[in-house]
Amino acid sequence: MRGVDKSFPGxxxxxxxxxxxxxGDVLALIGENGAGKSTLIxxxxxxxxxxxxxxxxxxxxxxxxxxxxxxRAGIGIIYQEFNLIPAMTVRENIFxxxxxxxxxIVPAGKERRRARELFDRIGVALDPDALVRDLTVAQxxxxxxxxxxxxxxxxxxxxxxxxxxxxxxxxxxxxIVNELKSxxxxxxxVSHRLDEIFAICNHVTVLxxxxxxxxxxxxxxxxxxxxxxxxxxxxxxxxPKRAVAKSVQTDDHEVRSGLTVRNLVxxxxxxxxxxxxRRGEIVALTGLVGAGRTETARLIFGxxxxxxxxxxxxxxxxxxxxxxxxxxAGICLLTEDRKGQGLILNQSVxxxxxxxxxxxFTGGGLIQQKRERNAFQTYVEQLQIxxxxxxxxxxxxxxxxxxxxxxxxxxxRDAEVIIFDEPTRGIDVGAKFEIYRLMHRLxxxxxxxxxxxxxxxxxxxxxxxxxxxxxxxVTGEIDDVKLATQESIMDLAVK
Amino acid sequence: MKRFIADNGSVIVLLALCAYYxxxxxxxxxxxTPAAGQEVAAAILQxxxxxxxxxxxxxxxxxxxxxxxxxxxxxxxxxxxxxxxVNGAPTDARLALEQVGGAFNRVDAIATNHSASRWGPLKPxxxxxxxxxxxxxxxxxxxxxxxxxxxxxxxRENLVNxxxxxxxxxxxxxxxxxxIITAGIDLSVGSLLALCGVTTAVAIQQMAGxxxxxxxxxxxxxxxxxxxxxxxxxxxxxMVTWFRVPAFxxxxxxxxxxxxxxxxxxxxxxxxxxxxxxxxTPEAVxxxxxxxGWLGNGATFGIPNPILLMLALYGLAHITMTKTSIGxxxxxxxxxxxxxxxxxxxxxxxxxxxxxxxxxxxxxxGIVDASRFEGGRPNAGEMYELQVIAAxxxxxxxxxxxxxxxxxxxxGAMIIAVIQNGLNMAGVxxxxxxxxxxxxxxxxxxxxxFKRK
Numbered sequence: 001m002r003g004v005d006k007s008f009p010g011x012x013x014x015x016x017x018x019x020x021x022x023x024g025d026v027l028a029l030i031g032e033n034g035a036g037k038s039t040l041i042x043x044x045x046x047x048x049x050x051x052x053x054x055x056x057x058x059x060x061x062x063x064x065x066x067x068x069x070x071x072r073a074g075i076g077i078i079y080q081e082f083n084l085i086p087a088m089t090v091r092e093n094i095f096x097x098x099x100x101x102x103x104x105i106v107p108a109g110k111e112r113r114r115a116r117e118l119f120d121r122i123g124v125a126l127d128p129d130a131l132v133r134d135l136t137v138a139q140x141x142x143x144x145x146x147x148x149x150x151x152x153x154x155x156x157x158x159x160x161x162x163x164x165x166x167x168x169x170x171x172x173x174x175x176i177v178n179e180l181k182s183x184x185x186x187x188x189x190v191s192h193r194l195d196e197i198f199a200i201c202n203h204v205t206v207l208x209x210x211x212x213x214x215x216x217x218x219x220x221x222x223x224x225x226x227x228x229x230x231x232x233x234x235x236x237x238x239x240p241k242r243a244v245a246k247s248v249q250t251d252d253h254e255v256r257s258g259l260t261v262r263n264l265v266x267x268x269x270x271x272x273x274x275x276x277x278r279r280g281e282i283v284a285l286t287g288l289v290g291a292g293r294t295e296t297a298r299l300i301f302g303x304x305x306x307x308x309x310x311x312x313x314x315x316x317x318x319x320x321x322x323x324x325x326x327x328x329a330g331i332c333l334l335t336e337d338r339k340g341q342g343l344i345l346n347q348s349v350x351x352x353x354x355x356x357x358x359x360x361f362t363g364g365g366l367i368q369q370k371r372e373r374n375a376f377q378t379y380v381e382q383l384q385i386x387x388x389x390x391x392x393x394x395x396x397x398x399x400x401x402x403x404x405x406x407x408x409x410x411x412x413r414d415a416e417v418i419i420f421d422e423p424t425r426g427i428d429v430g431a432k433f434e435i436y437r438l439m440h441r442l443x444x445x446x447x448x449x450x451x452x453x454x455x456x457x458x459x460x461x462x463x464x465x466x467x468x469x470x471x472x473x474v475t476g477e478i479d480d481v482k483l484a485t486q487e488s489i490m491d492l493a494v495k
Numbered sequence: 496m497k498r499f500i501a502d503n504g505s506v507i508v509l510l511a512l513c514a515y516y517x518x519x520x521x522x523x524x525x526x527x528t529p530a531a532g533q534e535v536a537a538a539i540l541q542x543x544x545x546x547x548x549x550x551x552x553x554x555x556x557x558x559x560x561x562x563x564x565x566x567x568x569x570x571x572x573x574x575x576x577x578x579x580x581v582n583g584a585p586t587d588a589r590l591a592l593e594q595v596g597g598a599f600n601r602v603d604a605i606a607t608n609h610s611a612s613r614w615g616p617l618k619p620x621x622x623x624x625x626x627x628x629x630x631x632x633x634x635x636x637x638x639x640x641x642x643x644x645x646x647x648x649x650x651r652e653n654l655v656n657x658x659x660x661x662x663x664x665x666x667x668x669x670x671x672x673x674x675i676i677t678a679g680i681d682l683s684v685g686s687l688l689a690l691c692g693v694t695t696a697v698a699i700q701q702m703a704g705x706x707x708x709x710x711x712x713x714x715x716x717x718x719x720x721x722x723x724x725x726x727x728x729x730x731x732x733x734m735v736t737w738f739r740v741p742a743f744x745x746x747x748x749x750x751x752x753x754x755x756x757x758x759x760x761x762x763x764x765x766x767x768x769x770x771x772x773x774x775x776t777p778e779a780v781x782x783x784x785x786x787x788g789w790l791g792n793g794a795t796f797g798i799p800n801p802i803l804l805m806l807a808l809y810g811l812a813h814i815t816m817t818k819t820s821i822g823x824x825x826x827x828x829x830x831x832x833x834x835x836x837x838x839x840x841x842x843x844x845x846x847x848x849x850x851x852x853x854x855x856x857x858x859x860x861g862i863v864d865a866s867r868f869e870g871g872r873p874n875a876g877e878m879y880e881l882q883v884i885a886a887x888x889x890x891x892x893x894x895x896x897x898x899x900x901x902x903x904x905x906x907g908a909m910i911i912a913v914i915q916n917g918l919n920m921a922g923v924x925x926x927x928x929x930x931x932x933x934x935x936x937x938x939x940x941x942x943x944x945f946k947r948k
Contacts (some may be wrong), residue, residue: 303836303837322841323836324840324841333837335837340831340833340834341833341837344826344831346898347897351823354823355824355839358823362820367818369818
C-alpha cells in the first residue's frame with residue numbers, strides 16, 4: 001500500500017500511509033489508539049474506500065471497493081469481532097459463500113475433508129462438525145484463519161488476535177502464525193502487546209495520528225525505542241512514581257479499613273473469596289482467565305446475585321442488591337467491556353457522563369444542562385479527553401478516550417471504592433500512563449482501588465498488594481510487591 | 496444545511512405534503528360562514544339607500560342556517576326588512592318568491608349563497624318569468640358572497656379537522672414512542688383504548704349517576720378507566736422485565752385479553768339493561784351525561800379540546816424526555832440496558848413505568864374516543880396499534896431503541912393524517928387508500944435510512 005489517504009467528516013483518519021508486507025513476513029502494525037490502524041485494515045478489507053493511494057499485490061495495482069474484491073485479491077482479514085455464525089458448524093462457517101451453486105446439494109464429505117486439510121496445514125485438530133457456539137474464543141479464531149486460507153489468502157491481517165486469549169492460547173496462536181509464515185503467507189499483526197511483537201514479528205510499521213511514522217526490522221528496535229516511536233516522545237517509565245509512600249497507614253483502623261469482602265460466593269465461578277482493600281491502597285486481583293476475577297467484581301458491585309458473603313466499607317456492612325445500591329454506597333466499577341457495559345455508544349459523551357450523576361445536576365425536577373456541561377468540561381481538561389464536543393457520540397471515541405469518559409462519570413460520583421477491571425486493555429501506551437497516574441492520585445486522596453489485571457507487569461508496577469485467585473478461591477496474597485515476580489504470581493495462579 | 500435536512504427530514508416531508516395537497520386542491524372557494532353572511536348583508540344595505548326589503552334563501556344545512564341567520568340579523572340591525580327566510584329546497588324558494596312577489600309591491604334583494612344561487616328559480620331568466628307574474632319582485636337583485644381561489648386543503652376548517660380526527664392516534668403515539676425508545680413494542684394499545692372507553696362508560700352509568708353525573712363523578716369514572724389501562728400496562732412491564740417474556744408476545748396477549756374484556760363488559764352491561772334474562776349485544780355503552788361530551792366534541796378558544804389535550808401531553812412528554820432524569824434513563828435503557836444498569840439506572844423500574852405510561856395514554860385516548868361518540872365502544876381502536884407504530888416510525892424513532900424524539904412522533908402522526916386527508920380529498924376509495932398508505936410508510940422509513948447513510 002502506498003500513499004493511502006482517507007478522511008471522514010471531521011477526521012483525517014489516514015494521511016498518506018505506506019505499508020509493505022512480503023511473503024513469509026510477519027509485519028507488526030502498531031500505534032496508539034486512534035492512530036489509524038483499524039481504518040487501514042478496513043481499507044484493505046474493502047469496508048472503507050480510500051480517498052487516494054495505491055494498493056499493489058505482486059507489483060500489480062488492484063482496486064478494492066468491496067469485501068469481495070479484497071477476498072479475490074487474496075487478502076484475509078480476521079477482525080477482533082469474528083464474523084462467524086454461532087449456530088452453524090465449523091465446516092459450514094468455513095465454506096459459507098463458497099457453496100458450489102445456488103441449488104445444488106452441499107458436498108458435506110468433501111467440505112469435511114478440505115476443512116481437515118486446512119487444519120492440518122496450520123497444525124491444529126478441530127472437529128469440522130462442531131458448532132461454532134460451543135468453541136472457545138481461540139478455536140473460533142482458528143476457524144477464521146481456516147476460512148481465510150480456504151479462500152487462498154496470501155496475506156492475512158489479524159487485528160488484536162491475542163486480546164481475548166489466555167497465555168497458553170497465545171502460544172498456540174504463535175505456532176499457527178509461524179506455520180503460516182513458513183508457507184510463504186504474509187501476515188499483518190496488529191497488537192498492543194509489545195512482548196508479542198518482539199516474539200513473532202520480523203518488521204514493525206508504526207502509525208501515529210493517522211500518519212505513517214516509520215518501518216523497521218525488529219532487530220533494530222528495543223522496547224523503549226518502539227514506545228518512543230508510537231507516542232512520539234520519550235517515556236521515562238511505563239509506570240508513574242507515586243508521590244506518597246504506598247499504603248497509607250493510620251491509627252484509626254475501623255474508619256480507614258476500606259473495603260472488606262468476606263466469604264463471597266456467587267455463581268459457578270466464585271466459590272469463597274475474602275480479602276480487603278484499605279483506603280489509600282491499590283490491590284491487584286489477578287489470576288488466569290476464568291479464575292473468577294471479573295465475577296468477583298460484579299458480585300461486589302451488585303451486578304450479579306450474591307449467594308453468600310458480606311461486604312463492608314469502613315467497618316459498616318453494606319446491603320448491596322443491585323449496582324444502584326453499590327453506587328449509593330460509594331462503590332463503582334469500570335468494566336472490562338467498555339463498549340458493551342461501560343458506555344451507551346449511540347449517546348453523547350455528555351449523556352454517558354451524566355447518567356449516574358443526574359441527581360446532582362437536577363434542580364426542580366429538571367436537569368440543569370449547563371451545570372452538567374460545566375462539570376464535564378472540567379474532566380475533559382483534567383483528564384485530557386479528546387472529544388470534539390459534549391455532543392459527540394461515545395461510540396466515535398478511541399478506546400483510551402472512552403475509558404476516560406467512563407472514569408469521568410465515576411469521578412464525578414466521588415466514589416470511595418473504585419474497581420478497575422482491566423483498566424488498560426486495548427488502550428495505547430500514552431493513555432495507559434495517564435490512567436496509572438490518575439489511579440495514584442485517587443489513592444493519594446484516600447480512595448481504595450481494586451484493580452483486576454491479566455498483565456503481570458501492570459500488576460507488579462501498580463499494586464501495593466496482590467491477591468491471586470484460582471478457580472473461585474484466593475490461592476495467595478502477596479503483601480510485599482517488591483518480593484513478587486511474574487513467576488511467583490503464576491505459581492499461585494495455577495495452583 | 497445538509498445537517499438541517501437530515502435532522503428535520505420528517506418536518507420537510509410534512510411541509511412538502513401540505514404544499515402538494517395545497518396545489519392539488521386549489522380551486523374556487525365559496526364562503527358560507529356567518530362572517531360571509533354579514534358581508535353580504537352589508538353589500539345589500541349599501542346598494543339601496545331606502546328601507547331595503549330582502550328574502551334570504553339557502554339550503555337546509557347547519558352551516559346554511561347559521562349563514563342565513565347572520566344575514567337576517569345584520570339586515571335588521573342595518574334598518575332593512577327581511578320578508579322571508581327560506582332554508583329548504585328549490586321548490587321552497589320558488590314558492591317563497593311567488594308569495595313575496597304577490598304580497599309586497601317592492602322586494603329589493605335575494606340574499607343567498609353559492610349553492611342556492613344555482614337553483615332554477617334563482618336563475619336570471621326564471622326570475623324574470625316569475626317577476627312577469629308577480630311584479631313585486633321585478634326589481635330584485637341576487638346577492639351572494641364573493642368567491643375566490645384558494646386550496647380547500649389549506650382552510651382552517653379542514654386543517655383543524657385533520658388534526659382533531661388524529662388526536663387520538665397522536666396521544667397513544669406518545670406512550671408508544673417511549674416504549675419503542677426502550678426497544679420494546681406495545682400491541683395492546685388499540686384494545687386498551689376500547690377497554691378504557693367501556694369501563695369509563697359503565698362507571699359513569701352505574702356509579703356516577705348516569706345522566707345526572709356531576710363533574711367529580713365523571714372525573715372519577717375517567718380515573719377508573721385510565722387506571723385499569725395503566726394497570727394493564729404495569730402488567731405488560733412486569734412480564735417483560737421479571738418474567739423476560741418478549742414484549743411482542745406479552746402485548747399481543749394483552750391485545751386479545753383487553754379486547755375480550757371490553758366486549759364482555761359491554762355485553763353484560765347490555766344484558767343487564769334488558770333485565771339480565773337475554774344475551775346482550777356488543778353495542779356501545781351509551782353515556783347519558785351530557786357534560787361528558789365536552790372533552791371530545793367541545794372547543795376552547797375555538798380549538799377543539801382533543802387538540803388542546805394532545806398538545807398539552809406532547810409538551811409534557813417533550814420536557815420529560817429531554818429535561819428530566821427519567822427521560823435520560825429511558826434513552827439509556829434503550830441504548831444499552833446493561834451499561835445503564837451498571838450506571839445505577841433502575842432498568843426494570845424504568846421499563847415498567849414506560850409500559851404503564853403507554854397504557855395510560857391508550858386509556859386517555861379511550862376517554863377522548865368515548866366522549867366523542869358519547870359512549871364506550873367495545874370495538875373502538877381496532878388496528879390502531881399499527882397506525883400508532885407507523886406514526887412513531889415515520890417520526891424517526893428507531894425500532895432498535897435508544898433513539899427518537901417526541902415531536903418527531905407528532906410530525907409522524909400528522910404526516911399520516913395529512914396523507915389520509917389528501918387521499919380522501921382526491922377521492923381515493925378506502926381499499927386503495929390502504930395500499931397507498933402501506934407504500935408511503937415504507938417510503939418514509941426508507942428515506943430515513945438513506946438520510947442516515
